[in-house]
Amino acid sequence: MQPILEQLWIIPLLPLLGSAINGLFGEKWPNKIVNSVALGSTGLSFLFALEAVREFVFVRNQQFFRKEYFDWIIAGNFRAGFDLQMDQLTVVMVLVVTGVGFLIHIYSTGYMAHEGGYYRFFSYLNLFMFFMLILVLAANYVLLFVGWEGVGLSSYLLIGFYFLRKSAADAGKKAFIVNRIGDFGFMLGMFLLFRTFHTLDFKTLFDAAAPMASDAFGHLGTLTAACLLLFMGACGKSAQLPLYVWLPDAMEGPTPVSALIHAATMVTAGVYVVARSHILFTHAPTAMLVVAIVGCATAFFAATIGLAQRDIKKVLAYSTVSQLGYMFLGCGVGAFGAGIFHLMTHAFFKALLFLAAGSVIHAMGGEQDMLKMGGLSRKIKYTYWTMLIATLAIAGIPPLAGFFSKDSILLSAFQSENGGGSTGHILYGVGLFTALLTSFYMFRLIFLTFHGKPRYDEHHVHVHESPWSMLGPLVTLAVLSVIGGWVAAPALWGGEDHFANFLGPVFGGAEAGSAITEAARHQLELTLAIVAVLAALAGLGVAFWLYIRQPGKPAELVKSFKGAYTAVYNKYYVDELYDAVIVQPLMWISTQVLWKAVDVRVIDGAVNGVAESLSNTGDAVRHTQSGNTRSYAVWVVVGALVVIAIIFWPALKPALGMVR
């Protein structure tokens, strides 16, 4: 008896209905009605998702489920339908999306209460939920791509929600265009896969790919190429190097949007795609190494930029990019389960961080610059404690969630042998150093925002705690950040890695192992875990020393390392570089070549030229009608001559030869 599971389409459809109703009719409704529609649809979706998961786990005993609902594309032998599937990976994703999404919807009712366009916000938010659910539930690449594009669209709409502000509109455009570049790679990957396997359905494709021989390392085989192209799409959507530039700008959108889309769900779509295609990736070691290196590099790169930012949301944005790098690092070394685990814990604490930041901003009346805050810990207690919990989680302090997930990834990276023996060690080293940086900048954020003396004018800004509609989700997410990691505590700590066991049937055997004994493994795990905790504490310590003990030191350091600081503060001028190298030449080509030369001269010239030549011809022919009868007489003779010549042509032809 699996009624809900059979009708999986209900789960994405409910938010779509909510979006349509709010969008079409919500303009005149009071906030309460818009709320009920939006929260109702998302909440019901969450409940149905829970029920579907229950049926999957207990009624079907976790047997793979897939159902075709209707045929969408049928062309020859190719079929892409509206097919949804449920396996263990989907369970994780769908619960994260609907659960965290629902919490953020609740939060938004409080945060956006006084904003204009309230109904529009919830319509777009529900639309996003619909597309994201399509993305995670899809059973073939084509439907996944529909969701992929759709979340990009929703992201554009929501980033540019305050569309009257030019920076917001520009940020929305930037997000969509950079995403598009990644989508180009994704589509090429899909085409290549179709050409090789003649289907894009997950089950059929992966079953066909599993027995194939792996591509040799360094050899650009079909599978490697396809994986690299899919990864290019993932880079765009999940903001990795070099397509990460849109995510910091996306902070122009309202804070709940940043929390939902750019922390918990949309940006994780890339990781999901890589995890879903793990069979293809494990057959392409080159691609795996590329994924791992890009992920690691992005993690480090973004962390360095986050060190110097002043806007609280920008710090969190770069932190998101960095943590996504960790997830790709995990997938790249074969630990797909660890990558997904980090995705889940990251959803919890990053959403919490963003929502709490929103609470701070709301309390400060719109101020986002951390250097203008300070001493808020006593005034907004709930926000402070939840944010502190999230920071401990992201820094990797045990026993909170982030510790277990990050540790799992670093362990797998250390043991990785792909690309030569010491590659894994290098990846581990960089990842460890990044963990230190992460801890540092997150605690810097805490100390600057909540501790020390207030650096704002207390008479103008009235700091007040947020309403419970906003605090409720904060507390919920804080609890999840604490206990969320316990489902995967490795045997070392006395727990069983339930998470990996759960995902085992999906990723079975994909973990990169190495030839060491059980005891040695435990030894290694313990050592690495202790090192990681020490790194996190080191970061905390440095931040504490710089911002609490010696508040003047940061300014001194800035002066000493002026060059490095400026580079980092200005995000290494990457945006300016892209602008100069790519955008400006394109604009130049569009204006000078395509507009002025082609459009004006060639196309308009041809059209106008035809008209002008006709006009000129008419002008010339006009003179034949002069009114002068003798001229007409001449024309008559000309005509007669022509007719006579035509009639006598056979006789005249040889005569012409004589004349010549």
Next chain:
Amino acid sequence: MSASLIIFFLLAALAILGAASLIFQRHPIHAALSLIVVMVALAGLYLLMGAEFVAAVQIIVYGGAIMVLFVFVIMLLNAGVEERTNFSKMASIAGWPLALALTGVLAAAMVRAGPTVANPANPGMLSDTATLSTLLFTDFVYPFELTSFLVLVAILGAMVLAQREQK
């Protein structure tokens, strides 16, 4: 050189001279008289070919009626020496070459088709008026009736045109 050939050349020369005179005379009455000379020459040529009825009709109708009509009109309108204004550029530039080309094309066509133009089996044989009239009233009765109708229309038209305006 047979007699008919000599007569032909004489009459041909007369016709051409008459035509040349038509071109170069400045007073229309002189032109009319030249045209009459051409017609008489042509009538002679018809006789040479044995078409006596046509020759007679040519003199009577063409020369006796039509040209007389022309002379009457010239007299009625008091036409004087031709006034030359030469507005038409086209005629000045293209006139001569065009006319010569026309003549040339016609002549060339005829000459090239020379071998197919048969020489008469019985040159100078008088054609039979009776046969001609039989032909006219049997095979060609339809065009005959039409042309008579045409003449009627022409008469009416001429009368209408020449009326003075009714006050």
Next chain:
Amino acid sequence: MVPTIYYVILSAILFGMGAIAFIFKQNIISIFMSIELMLNAVNLAFVAFNQAWGKLDGQVFVLFVIVVAAAEAAVGLGIIILIQRNRQSLNVERVDQLKL
């Protein structure tokens, strides 16, 4: 015996001369007379071919041409009279109201 081709060439020459007169004369009546000349040239060709072929169709056609020329002359001269009344001139270049 005169070869038919001589008659035909004479006809062509007369036709050409009629065309020249048609182009270069400026008195309306003279132009009309040149048209008559061209018609006569054509008649000559008809009769010549009639003699060559032996049938009498050519002469019948000549008769028709003459009748039509007569009708045309009648009406044409009527028009010329009207033109003289309206424009007070017999110069064909003064009749130019139909221009653009």
